[in-house]
Each structure stands twice: as structure tokens, then as C-alpha cells.
Amino acid sequence: MSLLRVRDLTVAFGRRPPVVRGISFDVEPGQRVGLIGESGCGKTVTSLAVMGLLPDNARISGSIRLGDVEVVGSSDRAMSELRGDELTMIFQEPMTALDPTMRCGRQVAEVLRLHSTAAPGAARERVLVMLGEVGFADPERIANSFPHELSGGQRQRVVTAMALINSPDLVICDEPTTALDVTVQATVLKLLDRVLASQNAACLFISHDLAVVSELCSDVLVMLDGEIVERGTASGIFTDAQHPYTKGLVATSRLDLVEPGSRLPLVEDFYAGAER
Amino acid sequence: MSRLQLRLGLVLVALVAVMALVSVFWTPFDALYNTSFPRLRPPEWPNVLGTDRLGRDVFSRLLVGAQSCLVVGVISVGIATLLGVPAGIVTAQLPKAASEVVMRATDVAQAFPALLLAILLAGVFGGGTVTAMVAIGLAAVPQFIRIARAGALSVLASDYVLAARSCGSSRLTIARTHVLPNIAPLVGVQASVTFAMAILAEAALSYLGLGTQPPTPSWGSMLKDAQSVWYGSPLQAVWPGIAIALAVLGFNLLGDGLRDLLDPKLREVT
Numbered sequence: 001m002s003l004l005r006v007r008d009l010t011v012a013f014g015r016r017p018p019v020v021r022g023i024s025f026d027v028e029p030g031q032r033v034g035l036i037g038e039s040g041c042g043k044t045v046t047s048l049a050v051m052g053l054l055p056d057n058a059r060i061s062g063s064i065r066l067g068d069v070e071v072v073g074s075s076d077r078a079m080s081e082l083r084g085d086e087l088t089m090i091f092q093e094p095m096t097a098l099d100p101t102m103r104c105g106r107q108v109a110e111v112l113r114l115h116s117t118a119a120p121g122a123a124r125e126r127v128l129v130m131l132g133e134v135g136f137a138d139p140e141r142i143a144n145s146f147p148h149e150l151s152g153g154q155r156q157r158v159v160t161a162m163a164l165i166n167s168p169d170l171v172i173c174d175e176p177t178t179a180l181d182v183t184v185q186a187t188v189l190k191l192l193d194r195v196l197a198s199q200n201a202a203c204l205f206i207s208h209d210l211a212v213v214s215e216l217c218s219d220v221l222v223m224l225d226g227e228i229v230e231r232g233t234a235s236g237i238f239t240d241a242q243h244p245y246t247k248g249l250v251a252t253s254r255l256d257l258v259e260p261g262s263r264l265p266l267v268e269d270f271y272a273g274a275e276r
Numbered sequence: 277m278s279r280l281q282l283r284l285g286l287v288l289v290a291l292v293a294v295m296a297l298v299s300v301f302w303t304p305f306d307a308l309y310n311t312s313f314p315r316l317r318p319p320e321w322p323n324v325l326g327t328d329r330l331g332r333d334v335f336s337r338l339l340v341g342a343q344s345c346l347v348v349g350v351i352s353v354g355i356a357t358l359l360g361v362p363a364g365i366v367t368a369q370l371p372k373a374a375s376e377v378v379m380r381a382t383d384v385a386q387a388f389p390a391l392l393l394a395i396l397l398a399g400v401f402g403g404g405t406v407t408a409m410v411a412i413g414l415a416a417v418p419q420f421i422r423i424a425r426a427g428a429l430s431v432l433a434s435d436y437v438l439a440a441r442s443c444g445s446s447r448l449t450i451a452r453t454h455v456l457p458n459i460a461p462l463v464g465v466q467a468s469v470t471f472a473m474a475i476l477a478e479a480a481l482s483y484l485g486l487g488t489q490p491p492t493p494s495w496g497s498m499l500k501d502a503q504s505v506w507y508g509s510p511l512q513a514v515w516p517g518i519a520i521a522l523a524v525l526g527f528n529l530l531g532d533g534l535r536d537l538l539d540p541k542l543r544e545v546t
Contacts, residue, residue, distance in 0.1 A: 084444030096435035101457040111443040
């Protein structure tokens, strides 16, 4: 049975036309699926829908099944039991995803405490181990730091620790590396790869960057204007893209193939509708 | 500038607090019943600020008056905070229509002056310190609802609340662990400004005879007593007047200083 099974998901806000239009996809246990598309194509809305975190004015139809639980129409209380335990999310902006008034260790411990009955001492121990797992050499110091004392990359690792401390089955990563510079981005991606593998967690990785997705994911969904226009394996998408938009994405991500001195390719060269 | 404000405010507030504390244990003379001095004596030893129309030591009464000023301030700000802040946070989480209804209701409540409310309550329950504290506290609740709601709305829209929800935090947990600490500075500033308002309102109520009842001294009732002897000994009105002005100034400066300190846009780079 699929871990996550999305069928005909349509999301609209207020009276406006839907931003996600009848998409369907599956995520198997342990599978890593990349969801790529440009800004505003409905990637984040899709992920929030899966989390059950859409604002009140969202109208959702279709079905999202997580294991044997139907997310659409589920109460907030029922969902909050699942969130943080079976599915979690890593957000785009590490600078704002941590509470400025709370020490990092406590924020991670809070997530642990919500879903287990560990004694405070044991929880602290578990937090320090988890901070070690996300690559901190001095977990004790990080746990005692406030978010403003850490760099962007460090914060993103704290956020990752928060998301993964309860060993979730599914982690939704919403452009977790977009706000980071390229070198830190590579470190965080390696770390994500390692931690996801060690916990055997499935991942829905959202990005606008095909190169980043292909590094981490086995399968790719290409989203455009609220619809999934192409799906396939990560390597298959690179070699045999069908949709013109996907061809554009592939071309723009392979800068090594561009002749020096020639113009860089644009998505619009392949797909006229991309620029709007 | 803001540091100077804050310091001056702190000094004045500390002065009032010290006066109140000292008067609990010691006053030069009995402030309530010692009428052994000549009446309406000008300032001369041992009555450094003179005596009132019953022959009581004005300095002693001024010290004791600081007590009622502080007690009324603390209790009424406490009432306003304890009622207003939770109400504001809850209102922020209500659906939009319900939230609007609550806010319009607070608008109506806010339009009703504290003094009128106090006179109303005094009419029903009789005047006194307790009535004054409750009335001043209740009158300040709408402001706290507004401040707390506005703060809570911005915190609730933040990424870290979304992150907390994605980790399974309930609304109550979020209100307690994220919203409350993040709006505490706002509430603190509002509290210190309301404190100044409460001191002024208490003085006004006591002046009208609806606040602290004789023989317990309060700065407002001392002003009222001074009114009847204004032509003969104008200094009688000056001392409690200065005390009220400095205390209110102190809490206002403290509030402004705190706000400047907490507002990153206004904060000077040090």
C-alpha cells in the first residue's frame, strides 16, 4: 500500500479559480519524490494540503490518504496527532522557521514531547543525539543557543532535527535549500540524504531547481499551473523529457552543456507559456 | 535619547516604589491619626512639608499615599492583563467574522471612559479602593485585547508557528509557548502606560471621593483636602500634585523607553 496517495486533488481559495487542479500521485514507503515547478504553480499549496495546514478559506476536493487515514476533511486535532509524528515538513526559510524567543534545544524537545512521554532528562539526551545526527559537532552549545545566534545553515539543520526527531514516515521538504547559499546548500542536501536514508523516511521534495531534485530524489513530478504535466524517474526526465516545459527545465539545469560564449538557454525557448 | 528616557522613568518609578515600601515600615509621624501638630503649618522642622488642615504630617501622608497609588496600579493593570491578554489571543484565533464582532464590541467598551465606569460601579457597590481598582482595570481591558490580538495575529502568521503546527503543536500549545512569549514585550509596554493611566484615574477618583476613603491618605484625596484651604496654604496642593505628576511621568517614560528599546526600527545602533 502506498504511504501517500493523492487523487484528483483540487484546491481553490475563496471564489478564485483553483490553484491546484486535479493532481494525482503516490509516494511509496522510503521513496523520494521530487515535485518541481516554477513559483506560484501550486507546489507549496499541495504540500500544505497534505499536511492539512491550508488556511480556512481554502476549498479542497479530491482525496489525500496517508496510510489508511484520509487527510481531506480530517479535523485539526486528528491531524495534529499525525503531524510531527508520522509526517513532518521542513520549511523554506530557516531564518523565520524558529521561534526567536526560545532556545533551539527546547524547540526540538517540544516536538519530541508532543508525541512521546519521555522524561525531561531522556528527552534532552535524545535532542542532543539528534542535533549530533544533523551534523553539529557541539550539540550542547547549539541546544543552548537562541536562533539569532546561529547562521542560516545551522538553523536549517536545527529545523531538520525538529522535523526528523520523531522518525516520521514522510518528510515534506518545501524548498529547504532555496534560502541558503550554494556551498551550505550542498552540505544541507548531503545531510538530508544521509538522515532520510538512516531513518528510511519517504520524502516529497519540493523545489524549482531540477539539479537539486535530481541529487536527492529517485522520481520527479513536474508541475505547471496547478497540474502535473510530466512524471518519471529522475534520470529518465533528464534524458527523455516529453513536455516542452520539462525540456526547458532540463536545458536550463545543464549549464555544463552550454558552449562557452553562447547564450544561456531559457525555459521560454522551449515553452512559450512559461513567461506570464 | 531612549536610554535617557528609560533611565529617568526607572528612577521615578523606583522612587515611588521606595516611598511606598518605606512607608509600610516607617513614617516620620503617624499619617492617619496624629493630629498633635499645629494645623496648616508651613514646612518647618520636624514637619518637612508642613501639616494639613487636621494637623497631620504631610510628608508622612505623602509616603503612605504612594502605597495606594502602587497597589491600585498593580491590581488594575493585573486585572486588565489577565482578562485582556488571553481574550486577545483567543480572539486572534477566532474565525474572521467572530473576531470582528469581538473587536467592534471592544471598540464600544473602549469608548466608555474609565471614570464614568468607576462612578457607575461606585454608585452600585459604593466607593472605595476596591471599586476603583476594578473599574480602572476593567476600563483598560479593551486596550489589552487590541494589543494582544494584533500581536497574536502577526505571531500566528509567522513561519515558526506554521513550523510548530507542522510538528503537531495544538492551538493551546502554540498560544502558550509561541504567542505569549513573543507578545510579552508589547504587553509590557502597554502595562506600563496603563499603570500611569491607573495612577491618574485613582487620583481623580479619590479626588471625587470615589476612590481611597479617609482617613487613609491618597494623593488624590490630599488634593481634594487642599482645595478647601487653597488661599491660605497653597503648598498643600503642590506636594500631592508634584507626586502624581512625577509618578505618571515616570511610568510614561518607562513605557516609551521600553517601546523604543524593543522597536528595532527605532533602536540606535550601539
